[in-house]
Structures are given as C-alpha cells and as structure tokens.
Amino acid sequence: MHNINSNKSISVVIPNYNGAVLLAKNLPSVYAALKHSRLTYEVIISDDASTDDSVAFIKANYPDVVLISNSTNGGFSVNINKGIAAAKHDLVLLLNSDIKLNDDYFESQIKYFEQPDTFGVMGKIIDEATGKVAESCKYPLPSAFKINHFKNIAINPGIEAYSYYLSGANALVSREKLNELGGFNEIFSPFYHEDLDLSLRAWENGWRCYYEPGAVCTHAVSSTIKSHSSKKRIKTISTRNRLLLHYFHLDSSTLYLWRVITFLSLPFKLLAGKAYYVTAYRLYLQKLKVMRTYKATFKQDAIKKGRYVPFVTVKNNIKTKLDEVLNIQTK
Structure with a gap:
C-alpha cells in the first residue's frame, strides 16, 4: 500500500520480553495506524528470550510479523538492535510493546523527513492510567553538568519544534541515519538512558530531532521494566x-x-x-x-x-529554538 503524498515506507521494530499480554492489547492499534497511513510497511518483533507465550502468540496470530527469537536475554539495546538490523524500509518506528497508537499516528510525522537533516520525530505520549500527557517535547534545562536534566513542554499543533531527545517508546527515525550511528549503544544494556544517548549522538552528528503533538499514542508508563526488575x-x-x-x-x-x-x-x-x-x-x-x-x-x-557539533552547542541551540517557539505561543 502506498500513500499518494509520500513514497516513504515504514519498518516497525518492537522489542519484546514476556509481553504477550501487551502485544495482544496493542498490536491491533499498530496495524490500524499502518493501514490508515497507506504506506508500505513491515512489523518486526525481536523477542528477548521470553519465558511466557509471546513467541507462540505471535506465530499463531500474526504470521506476517518478522519474528526474531533470541535464545538468551541481552537487554533492551542488544535486543532492539537485532530488530533494527532486520529492517528494510526508509523509516523505522522504534516502539515499545506497551504503546497503543492512534489511527492517524503517522499522518503528521512523515513531512519531517522531507528535510535531509532530520534524524527523527516523536509524538505525544498519554498516560493510560490518568489520561494526562506523560511525555511530550523535551526541553533541556540549564545545568553545568547534568545531561539528563530536562522537562516536558506543551507545543501547539502546527508549530515545528525541536526535541532534546526522542523517547525510545515511540521514535520514528531515518533507517539510514540510525544505521550510520550503529543503532543503540549496547553498553547501556539492559535498560535506561539509551534513547537519550542515541538522540544526542544524532544531534552531535549534525542531525535534528523533532516533536510532533499531532501524533498521539497511549503508554502504560514503565510497565515493561518495572514488572521484571527489582x-x-x-x-x-x-x-x-x-x-x-x-x-x-x-x-x-x-x-x-x-x-x-x-x-x-x-x-x-x-x-x-x-x-x-x-x-x-x-x-x-x-x-x-x-x-x-x-x-x-x-x-x-x-x-x-x-x-561534529559539541554537546554544549547542541544544548544551547535546542534551548534557543524552543524558547523562540514558546515566545510565539504566548503572544
């Protein structure tokens, strides 16, 4: 299927560990959004040696899924990188298994990839439990040393806005650029901070990350990690x-x-x-x-x-551009 407004195609890469229940709940929304986009697509699930019936569920209910079944548990970065390596299309949606997509999720994001320096874009994440915004545009806060010092800010629809980083829960990125960066740094396995690192490496490599408020999804926040680790x-x-x-x-x-x-x-x-x-x-x-x-x-x-763009310059540039956006919104 092809969108008359774009020749882009999408590989959805979902890392999974004991997420059979989440896959049953959320995969239908992924397919609905992909079909709604009318883009050529594939769905890849990389299973990190699950001990539940994830693999059996996928084989029985989604035979078209490209399934990577790992025999040992390598953690998030190792697992998702195997899915990325299998991807064949222009864009890669890095998606957690606990994310539910709105039908029109892709519609407002494809335009960003008309710009040659776009690394990726993320959408708005709604907390399933509260209905409130859990994640949005990442604004870097002033700090001499702290890199993971930021806040989520609201951006009005129709305004182009940078994002300090793209959440690993729902990042749509250029496959070519992702592969040039070598995917996620596996030194961060089993989990945490790998998405911030990936986005900062993209920025430091001269590329840009964006936030699109019109792309909305729902997330059971941190349920995947918290349910399996002390x-x-x-x-x-x-x-x-x-x-x-x-x-x-x-x-x-x-x-x-x-x-x-x-x-x-x-x-x-x-x-x-x-x-x-x-x-x-x-x-x-x-x-x-x-x-x-x-x-x-x-x-x-x-x-x-x-x-190469040093981190300090990256941070200052993002903050300056977002300050301009916030000033426009308040007028």
Missing part, C-alpha cells in the same frame, strides 16, 4: 548508565570537573545511605575503557565528515 537493580543500572552517558557527552574541562566532583561525592553518598550509587560507580568504571574507545571513534568519524 527497584534496587533499576536504581543501580540507571545510575551506572547515567554516569556513562555523562562521560560520553561531556568534554574538555567540563568532563574533568564532572569526574572530580563525582568521585569526591562517593563518601557522602554512602553517608546518605545510597550504597547503590557506589555500586553503580564501580560498574561504570568497569565499562569505562569500552566507552572511551566508543566515544573516540564516534567523535573522529563525525569530525572527518564535517558534522
């Missing part, structure tokens, strides 16, 4: 990944000061009863050599192609 483990892994995120994207004197302050804070974290933070720091150190190499390779490649 609070302590989530906190520890999230902290480790936050440290890795900062190491990758900070640079020069800012990176040096951040590393000193982080190290000096460790005794105070222990005194405050945050032993998990010290554990996370140790895990961060174990990954540091690999991340250092990854960072050097990325930066050298972006500089060689004449695209």
Whole structure:
C-alpha cells in the first residue's frame, strides 16, 4: 500500500520480553495506524528470550510479523538492535510493546523527513492510567553538568519544534541515519538512558530531532521494566548508565570537573545511605575503557565528515529554538 503524498515506507521494530499480554492489547492499534497511513510497511518483533507465550502468540496470530527469537536475554539495546538490523524500509518506528497508537499516528510525522537533516520525530505520549500527557517535547534545562536534566513542554499543533531527545517508546527515525550511528549503544544494556544517548549522538552528528503533538499514542508508563526488575537493580543500572552517558557527552574541562566532583561525592553518598550509587560507580568504571574507545571513534568519524557539533552547542541551540517557539505561543 502506498500513500499518494509520500513514497516513504515504514519498518516497525518492537522489542519484546514476556509481553504477550501487551502485544495482544496493542498490536491491533499498530496495524490500524499502518493501514490508515497507506504506506508500505513491515512489523518486526525481536523477542528477548521470553519465558511466557509471546513467541507462540505471535506465530499463531500474526504470521506476517518478522519474528526474531533470541535464545538468551541481552537487554533492551542488544535486543532492539537485532530488530533494527532486520529492517528494510526508509523509516523505522522504534516502539515499545506497551504503546497503543492512534489511527492517524503517522499522518503528521512523515513531512519531517522531507528535510535531509532530520534524524527523527516523536509524538505525544498519554498516560493510560490518568489520561494526562506523560511525555511530550523535551526541553533541556540549564545545568553545568547534568545531561539528563530536562522537562516536558506543551507545543501547539502546527508549530515545528525541536526535541532534546526522542523517547525510545515511540521514535520514528531515518533507517539510514540510525544505521550510520550503529543503532543503540549496547553498553547501556539492559535498560535506561539509551534513547537519550542515541538522540544526542544524532544531534552531535549534525542531525535534528523533532516533536510532533499531532501524533498521539497511549503508554502504560514503565510497565515493561518495572514488572521484571527489582527497584534496587533499576536504581543501580540507571545510575551506572547515567554516569556513562555523562562521560560520553561531556568534554574538555567540563568532563574533568564532572569526574572530580563525582568521585569526591562517593563518601557522602554512602553517608546518605545510597550504597547503590557506589555500586553503580564501580560498574561504570568497569565499562569505562569500552566507552572511551566508543566515544573516540564516534567523535573522529563525525569530525572527518564535517558534522561534529559539541554537546554544549547542541544544548544551547535546542534551548534557543524552543524558547523562540514558546515566545510565539504566548503572544
């Protein structure tokens, strides 16, 4: 099926782990939105060694799905990257299994890809439990060191707006650019901060991320991770990944000061009863050599192609553009 207004095609990539119930609930909305768009499409589900009947459910009810059944559990980045590798179409929708799409979800997003420097776009996410907006346009907040310091802001329909990052729950991205970045950084497995990292690498590579309020979906917030991991483990892994995120994207004197302050804070974290933070720091150190190499390779490649934009510049540019949008909305 082809949309008369676009020659784009879509690969929907859904990472799954023990999500049979979620797939049964939400896959019908994915197909409805794809058919409504009249674009050529495929649906890919990468299963991360589920122990429920996810694989059997998919085979019995959705035989057209490209199913990748993994024998070992690799975590989010590893799992979704296998789905990305199988994708064949122009655009890739990175979609959580706990997302339900509105029928017209794709209609307002395709236009962004007419611009050659568009990496991707995300839509508005509604919390299923409350009916309120759970995620929207990501606005970077002022901070000397904190990268994951942002807020969700409302954008009026019809206004083009950058987004600091694209939520991994519902990001529509260019497959070509996604593959050039190497997909998600698997050092962040099993979960958390990989979507922020991916978007920042896109920005630092000279590309742009957008927010489209007309593309609406519903999300059972964080149900996938929280249902399978303890609070302590989530906190520890999230902290480790936050440290890795900062190491990758900070640079020069800012990176040096951040590393000193982080190290000096460790005794105070222990005194405050945050032993998990010290554990996370140790895990961060174990990954540091690999991340250092990854960072050097990325930066050298972006500089060689004449695209590299430092994180500080990226953040300032996004904030400036969004401030302009907010000023227009208040007039």
